[in-house]
Amino acid sequence: MIPVTTFAGKTVALFGLGGSGLATALALKEGGAHVIACDDNPARMAEAGARGIETDDLRKVDWSRISSFILSPGVPLTHPEPHWSARLARDAGVEIIGDIELFCRERAATAPNALFVAITGTNGKSTTTALIAHILREAGRDVQMGGNIGTAILSLDPPSDERIHVIECSSFQIDLAPSLAPTIGVHLNLSPDHIDRHGTIELYAAIKERLVTKAGLAVVGVDDAMSRAIAEACEAKGINVARVSIEPLDGKGVFADGETLVGVTATDAAPIASLSGIGSLRGAHNAQNAAAAVAVALALNVSPETIRAGLHTFPGLSHRMEEVGRLDEVLFINDSKATNADSTEKALKSFGDIFWILGGKAKEGGIEPLTSYFPKIRKAYLIGAAADEFARTLGSDVPHVHSGTLETAVMQAAADAQALGAPAVVLLSPACASYDQFPNYEVRGNHFRDLVRALPGLEAKGA
Incomplete structure (x- = not known):
């Protein structure tokens, strides 16, 4: 668990007591916050109460004493209409954030140099997250993997200078994380999805873009027009960008030439690894995922030999081909x-x-x-x-x-x-x-x- 010490002594309201919500409530309590939690499901309320979390109907609490409101990413923030709890928080002038934001604030306060890789995209983010974590473990690194991929981020071990957090982020989580600033941000691709929760494809794209606009290195897939625009916008802001593609690249990054992954620097282009015979990474879409993972690994000084070994031993994900x-x-x-x-x-x-x-x-x-x-x-x-x-x-x-x-x-x-x-x-x-x-x-x-x-x-x- 990551105790959220940055909220010690503060009263925090929380809505949504599913897996990540309950983990968030416990992490806040462990860090010294006073948590008032709520859920539409009475069974979840009862479980939280049994774990020592105060529960109440947030329609009945005094919002003037609430410093922050933590919303589960599964609960509508804006579309098709704000959840009633989000409306209460907005009317009271209380910030609305999520568990990724809590992690970011805790990292900034306790281990600002801790390595943090955040991954998003409409498709492929789970495979890419798992592959990055797998390669880094092959390299002997202390890796914590979680977020949207399964393990709630605050259930992981705390950030430290010796540890790397590899975190999958959904658009819902990014929307609740205003200070998201990973060491390396990975944006894979964009296609219409979750429009019912974001209103328009333009708003959805803008939310995805937030993951890389404060990153130390932005690794951006450029095989669709909206993602190419994100890469260009990042460069215009002075952000270091590495592009990934299934087509040859002119600038720095990694691209797939058939089943061969090629690294491109300012001075040359050289083969890094082959995907031939790797069933868990079959298909052009996985070539893009692998190119992104390789770009991250190279940025973190993993040797090409270790990268090749990691690709060949990657077991793949359940439920994805x-x-x-x-x-x-x-x-x-x-x-x-x-x-x-x-x-x-x-x-x-x-x-x-x-x-x-x-x-x-x-x-x-x-x-x-x-x-x-x-x-x-x-x-x-x-x-x-x-x-x-x-x-x-x-x-x-x-x-x-x-x-x-x-x-x-x-x-x-x-x-x-x-x-x-x-x-x-x-x-x-x-x-x-x-x-x-x-x-x-x-x-x-x-x-x-x-x-x-x-x-x-x-x-x-x-x-």
Whole structure:
């Protein structure tokens, strides 16, 4: 735990007692703050109370004695409309911040030279975060990894001059962290996502940009126009920028030439590593992720030899193009983390002869952007609330069936793929949120994995 000593003796209100919210309340209490916590879920309130956290309805407290308001990143700050607790804080003139901001203030007060790598982007940030942490551990560094990737940031060990924090940041977290100033900030890419929470793509992009505008080094993916504009804006402000791309670069950075990662300095360009044969980093999107990780590692003085070793031993992420197993010539891939079309595109690019399981709670645009990949789809299996909408998009171009549930889809796809009698892929890549049938993409992906591993004769990977 990181005790938040910078709020010692102050009264702090907090809304949202999920995993990160409860960790935040405990870290504030441990650091000497008086915390008044609230949640719409009575069970969470009871759990916090049992852990020694004072709980109350924030509509009944005296806001004149509240110094700061800590909001869970899952709770709306501005759109589609501010949560009632955020309105109360604003009306009282109380700052609204999140757990990333608490970490930043604690680091500034206790270990200002501690290395801090922060990663964001619409897609790929979890893979890049995990890969950076993995390479740094291969180099013998003391690494703490967390944030949006799973472990709440304040549950990690405290910052110190010997330790590196590698933190994934969502747009929601960045929006609540005004003093975010990492040693190295990584921005990967931008495509429409979470517009319901930010109002417009322009506001979403502006929030993402905040992660790199105060960084010591900004590592910026430049394969989309909005991200290129972010790199240019950073340079205009005098920020040190390293670009990453799947296309050749003119300036400093790392780019992917096919499966070869090339480092570019002011004086030359030289191969750093090859991604050939690394299943956990398959596809052009992972080449960009790996290029970003390599740029960070080089900036932190990791040797090319160690970088190459780290790339080859990287196990990949659960639910992101995860190889679950094989049944005869059929490969089963769990890509449950693909909750929008842009993310699913990466998987469709990477495979052929695909038996595609998709659906759930659709996001804006549906699967219309994926029509150019339809020739790669042997058959589609539709589940969840988006089934009818997606069936209309697939039309007569892709054979499809309304499977309804994931259980039925796996059974049907496995049988059809085996019947092909040739190498094929059963791909769960929903292009949808999970919330209609599953509480989150992890539960959805775990269920898929369990269903696949229960197939007779399966050669499981990592079982």
